[in-house]
Amino acid sequence: MLDIDFTTPAAPESGALVLLGTEDGPRPGLFGSLDESTGGALSRAAEAAEFGFARGKSCVLLGPGAGLTRVVLLGLGKSAELDVLAVEEAGAAAYAALKAAPGGFVGAEAVPPALAAHLAMGAVLASYRFDQYHTRRKPEDLPKLERLQIGTSAAAEVAAGWPRLQALARGVFVTRDLVSEPANILNPPEFAERITRLAELGLEIEIFTPEQMEALGFGALLGVAQGSEQPARMAVMQWRGAGDDRAPVAFIGKGVTFDSGGISIKPAGGMEDMKWDMAGAGTVVGLMAALAGRKAAVNAVGIVGLVENMLSGRAQRPGDVVRSASGQTIEVLNTDAEGRLVLADILWYAQERFRPRLMVDLATLTGAIIVALGHEHAGLFSNDDALAGALAQAGTAVGEKLWRMPMGDGYDKLLRSDIADMKNIGGRPGGSITAAQFLRRFVGETPWAHLDIAGTAWAAKDAPTVPRGASAFGVRLLDRFVADHHEDVGSAA
Secondary structure, X not given: OOEEEEEOOOOOOOEEEEEEEXXXXXXXXXXXXXXHHOOOHHHHHHHHOOOOOOOOOEEEEEEEEOOEEEEEEEEOOOHHHOOHHHHHHHHHHHHHHHOOOOEEEEEOOOOOHHHHHHHHHHHHHHOOOOOOOOOOOOHHHOOOXXXXXXXXXXXXXXXXXXXXXXXXXXXXXXXXXXXXOOOOOXXXXXXXXXHHHHHHHOOEEEEEOHHHHHHOOOHHHHHHHOOXXXXXXXXXXXXXXXXXXXXXXXXXXXXXXEEOOOOOOOOOOOHHHHHHOOHHHHHHHHHHHHHHHOOOOOEEEEEEEEEEEOOOOOOOOOOEEEEOOOOOEEEEOOOOOOHHHHHHHHHHHHHHHHOOOEEEEEEOOOOHHHHHHOOOOEEEEEOOHHHHHHHHHHHHHHOOOEEEOXXXXXXXXXXXXXXXXEEOOOOOOOHHHHHHHHHHOOOOOOOEEEEEOOOOOEEOOOEOOEOOEEOOOOHHHHHHHHHHXXXXXXXOO
């Protein structure tokens, strides 16, 4: 992870520098001192480029003098519109401007101290790379920036707030690493093993084997796993940060490490993407790492079901009937609608064992949600209006947007089966909704929300703080949700 150092806003003696400013505020003092030491180079360049520090705009000076190799003037826009997302985008832009040098400096006098740590957050998130399988990368193609200095008038104050954001960034990286791994590496046992390593953060971790899950009655989850050579796992992660025995908030994740579709096999085109059908579980693991890493004052539990959905002589067949942990029977008409079967058992287990205040599950559950919402929003389904509103608000605050979808008896009736308590599919119309209606049958009276992240778990193109690849959508959203609504102390990130 990129090393961050907060210091006073004084120009370095050498190297590259990014200088931030607002379009309606005074030019930073560092601008004036650098302009003087470079013989007016900054003023001349800004005037020639008609540069006025508008948001997202930049002006680059190469070899301006004063020992510097480069100065980049970077606009923050209007002072009144500065918020967390704008500052993080500026941090990401600063990283992009400086990543070719081993060290860099960001002059951040124009950023209010309360937001300055988010410059570091933006830079760190933008610096993420998953490149451990590259063996022939050219040195000139690799980022060189290892240490970033941020100059602010309240360096000590800002530095004191950084560890909390740094822990959150580490949680995001945990998720991005997991979701990026190929399925031949990250199978269910390996996934479970990586989760156990997080015990060093203070998480209490239990790993359940197929035999233990069979004893719990997990017929739905184990039915998905039975066609694979890789044995299923369930991981339970507990964080007891509230200092008492109050009921936890619970987060549930679908962890299908590869989804072939089973006997209802998927088309070959794009099937390689199904390595990240475990993104819901990856998000829960990253969230729990973040909560533990920042010592969140909350009791939380994370539960993930880890399976591989494959074809074999033992694979589940369309038309099979399985008995879930709840005792309800399910007619499996489509073996590619497997994620809801995994979630059914662990949702029931979570509410039965922990009696949580609420449950939120995350899953790359349906292609239908991508048809409905594209890649801009994740689908939000809930049996509780207050919970749905709080999640949507948290998502807006961190730039991970949710859109609430309808539910109702009319959709639920589509799940009726002639030979079992329910079918696992309701047909093509409203596919993401009937999937959510299916899950609702396993949550009892617990306030519950389901986030269908099929369209947001993987970024097809670069965004300021989300490089192309695994997005870790949901880690920051749920951390913010916890901070805003379920912690006794601590401020939101």
